[in-house]
Amino acid sequence: MRSSYHEELDGIIEQLVHMASLVETAMHDASESLINADLTKAEAVISGDAQLDALHEELEYKCLSLLALQAPVAGELRIVVSAIRVVFEFARMGDLAAHIAKIARLRYPEHAVPKDLEPNFIEMARIAEQMVQLAKTTLSEHDAEEAMKLAKVDADVDGLRREHFQVILDENWQGTVEDAVDVALLGRYYERFCDHAVAVGRRTIYLVTGAAPTGEDWPNA
């Protein structure tokens, strides 16, 4: 029994890493659907989100069963409690990738991102993908130092958001109200996606060290 319990614990981490890969693909495809106005990719992200939601339910149930049946302590308790939070974060990240794909679908065959803000969103997409990769690596390698990088990278997202607000609120900007609303909401979705990646890092640090970092570098995501 005890040994199958340890297998289950290892299995949880593996499934979290698997969930991270699914989120990575979802965000990659969502950004492509947005930048290239690719309807097929957008549809794939939107319909694929159900898989992440199902994994969320399944893993949360598994963690709660472990808590109830095995009453883990110390480091093992930390793994289960962290896992409950991390599955939630990944599920939300999947939802946000789907929100981005839905805006791409809504504007198809037009591009949702105005031409002059394309570089801004390409960079935003690059950072979002980098962050989910960092989160995945820190999780699979239990590396608290790697996790600390997440908060640093996240600061760049805030800079990109300020930049696109400057563009759309400039009185000489040529975009429509609809363009501006899309940009504002897309920016919000990318920002929240990255906040959740930071939260995964925060939980990983807790998992590894037993202490959650606090302070300004760690936004409450």
Place this chain on the structure above:
Amino acid sequence: MRSSYHEELDGIIEQLVHMASLVETAMHDASESLINADLTKAEAVISGDAQLDALHEELEYKCLSLLALQAPVAGELRIVVSAIRVVFEFARMGDLAAHIAKIARLRYPEHAVPKDLEPNFIEMARIAEQMVQLAKTTLSEHDAEEAMKLAKVDADVDGLRREHFQVILDENWQGTVEDAVDVALLGRYYERFCDHAVAVGRRTIYLVTGAAPTGEDWPNA
């Protein structure tokens, strides 16, 4: 020891209800600051958010200590696990109230909400407040039936959001790009606030019945 443990469990529920009251006040004041362009109220909500974040940390720590030291099972395990999720939901609701207050502060002494959308946001504010009250009551009275109402009320928020998008995207609308961006983001904040209230209801049902409701009525908040 066992008796102080039960006191601690009761204490957790009491503190959750206290947190709900703080969130209710925060949202009430945030909406007032927004509708009346009231800078003092906006500042109060923004600075008051630190208290909710501190309560989040404190309660989460308390729950994890209980899990580690007491290894609760069955209904008691459900209380602790639900509490971990509910404190998180309330902390996010506090953040969202602060986001609303920040937009009110940014536009002061102007009104962030365009005149023609004031009734829409007054109704949105009323529903948000009603939802946090429902969440609080279901939590304090462990009433799963009351919690079911949350998902029903939440549907009205989606209707209000569709309505204000119709207004700002109408080609004859007189508002500026800035107005439209504010409306889109404010709508998103109210919507997410209400989603989190639904999630509190969902967790309360789990707490009471041991089974989380699934299906269309229960958005993954």
